[in-house]
Amino acid sequence: MPTIYVTRRIPELGLSMLREKGFTLDISEKDGVLTKEELLGALRAKPYDGVLSLLTDTINGEVFDAVPTAKIFANYAVGFNNINLPDAKERGIMITNTPGTLTNTVAEHTMALILAAVTRTVEGDRLTRAGKYKGWGPMMLLGMDLAGKTLGILGAGRIGSRLAYHAKKGFDMDIIYYDVKQNLDFERETGARFCATTEEVLRDADVVSVHVPLLDSTKHLINAARLKMMKPTAYLVNTSRGPVIDEVALIEALRAKTIAGAAIDVYENEPVLTLGLTELENVIITPHIASASVPTRDGMAKLAADNLIAFFAGETPPNVVPM
Ligand code: GLV
Ligand code: GLV
Numbered sequence: 020m021p022t023i024y025v026t027r028r029i030p031e032l033g034l035s036m037l038r039e040k041g042f043t044l045d046i047s048e049k050d051g052v053l054t055k056e057e058l059l060g061a062l063r064a065k066p067y068d069g070v071l072s073l074l075t076d077t078i079n080g081e082v083f084d085a086v087p088t089a090k091i092f093a094n095y096a097v098g099f100n101n102i103n104l105p106d107a108k109e110r111g112i113m114i115t116n117t118p119g120t121l122t123n124t125v126a127e128h129t130m131a132l133i134l135a136a137v138t139r140t141v142e143g144d145r146l147t148r149a150g151k152y153k154g155w156g157p158m159m160l161l162g163m164d165l166a167g168k169t170l171g172i173l174g175a176g177r178i179g180s181r182l183a184y185h186a187k188k189g190f191d192m193d194i195i196y197y198d199v200k201q202n203l204d205f206e207r208e209t210g211a212r213f214c215a216t217t218e219e220v221l222r223d224a225d226v227v228s229v230h231v232p233l234l235d236s237t238k239h240l241i242n243a244a245r246l247k248m249m250k251p252t253a254y255l256v257n258t259s260r261g262p263v264i265d266e267v268a269l270i271e272a273l274r275a276k277t278i279a280g281a282a283i284d285v286y287e288n289e290p291v292l293t294l295g296l297t298e299l300e301n302v303i304i305t306p307h308i309a310s311a312s313v314p315t316r317d318g319m320a321k322l323a324a325d326n327l328i329a330f331f332a333g334e335t336p337p338n339v340v341p342m
Contacts (some may be wrong), residue, residue: 021068021331024061024086026076029095033071033320039064040328052076062086069330071323075289079155080106091330093323094340097121097310100233100260104342114340115326118177120318121310126181128309129258130317133170133186136254137163141303144338163225163279166191171224172196173217173240174259175205179230185207185277186206191235195220221248233260243268247277254280257307261286266293273299 027047047053050300052075059082066088072078074096081249083089083255090112091228092103103322107114133178135141139160146152146160149262170186171177175198186192186266187209194211197220198204213219217240219226227249231237241255241264250257253255255278257264266287272278274295282303284290289307296304310319 021327022065023071023327024067024089024285025047025071026058026061026083027051027073029073029323030317032317033095033322033324034237036324037327039173040331042327042331045268055058055081055128058082062089062254069093069327071095072102074101076191077101078107079103079335080110081265083107083110083112089116089222091327091336093326093330093336095319095323098232098260099340102340105341107194108252108342113330113336115180115330115336115338116340117319117322117326118338120322121315122177123317124260124312125178125309128284128305128311129178129182129228129256130185131260132256132284132303132305133165133228133254135303136256136280136282137165137226145300163194163254165226166192166223167193169193169195169223171214171220171227172211173220173227173229174198174231175202175211176230179228180205182228182230183211187211192226195223207247218245218248221245221252224253225250228256229259229263231259231263233262239265241265241269243271246272249278251277252279254278254282256281257283257285259285261289266296266330269296270299273301276301317335 022043025044025046027080027163034044046160062085065112067086069091071093078092093115101115134300139162143160170192172183183194187194193211195214197214197217198212205211215294270293273281280301285307286306326338329336
């Protein structure tokens with residue numbers, strides 16, 4: 020039966036599914052991300068048949084070559100920008116991911132960030148804890164309403180579409196979007212208006228939410244020039260991948276107040292934050308937890324296990340990353 024290396028402990032559901040099918044699991048005991056040397060060392064220890072990797076592991080040719088027996092890397096994430104796909108393809112290694120199960124959870128977290136930003140909830144909490152609340156004030160911490168405002172979605176895939184649904188049905192927002200493909204089902208469901216360019220979304224939206232995968236073409240999609248196109252009253256939200264936004268440019272825009280605020284769950288150099296970010300009042304920063312609900316993390320563990328089980332049964336796993 021297959022022996023799998025697991026680069027960090029994930030919810031028990033997925034691990035027990037694999038054990039029940041007779042898999043042997045070697046799980047990293049480190050409560051943290053393995054360094055490159057630790058990962059290479061662990062993989063060289065045994066002729067593993069497969070690897071269960073995390074979005075925090077950098078997986079490239081050097082890693083694949085450390086364990087040439089492993090023909091599948093099951094990534095515990097929907098994103099797979101941590102994996103070098105050409106290197107995998109060249110070696111005939113299959114990559115799988117865990118989409119779907121986290122869609123609503125990430126969309127809900129994104130909605131929470133939007134609400135927290137426009138209602139200034141986190142600022143208010145900080146002020147209250149600091150003992151600065153001296154009584155109700157007519158001009159204190161005034162924010163923005165969402166009803167009737169425009170939500171601009173960049174990337175109307177599963178998560179972007181689900182967020183638009185919440186924003187439209189729950190908060191009566193108007194939806195505009197840009198995506199490489201126009202999505203007619205999405206338009207029918209949410210009344211969304213397709214914009215021909217990213218720039219049009221940035222100019223017209225009151226809240227911009229980013230839901231693109233990290234690719235060469237989406238790195239710094241939001242840069243200084245594009246931030247300048249946003250309304251001074253607008254908010255920027257990112258629960259996709261950090262490098263999609265030029266973080267230095269974002270800090271500049273927030274400092275100069277050329278946009279009203281931002282709420283981000285992902286960073287350019289996680290877990291390192293760009294200098295100056297934590298000093299700004301008009302940004303909410305959460306620690307890459309948008310998919311972190313108990314059922315969703317169980318669901319991701321189950322999907323990663325399903326992918327491995329199918330692969331070793333000689334079937335096509337449900338979530339093969341196309342290469
Ligand atoms: C989370 O960021 C994921 O890609 O699953
Ligand atoms: C990811 O799940 C997406 O398609 O938005």
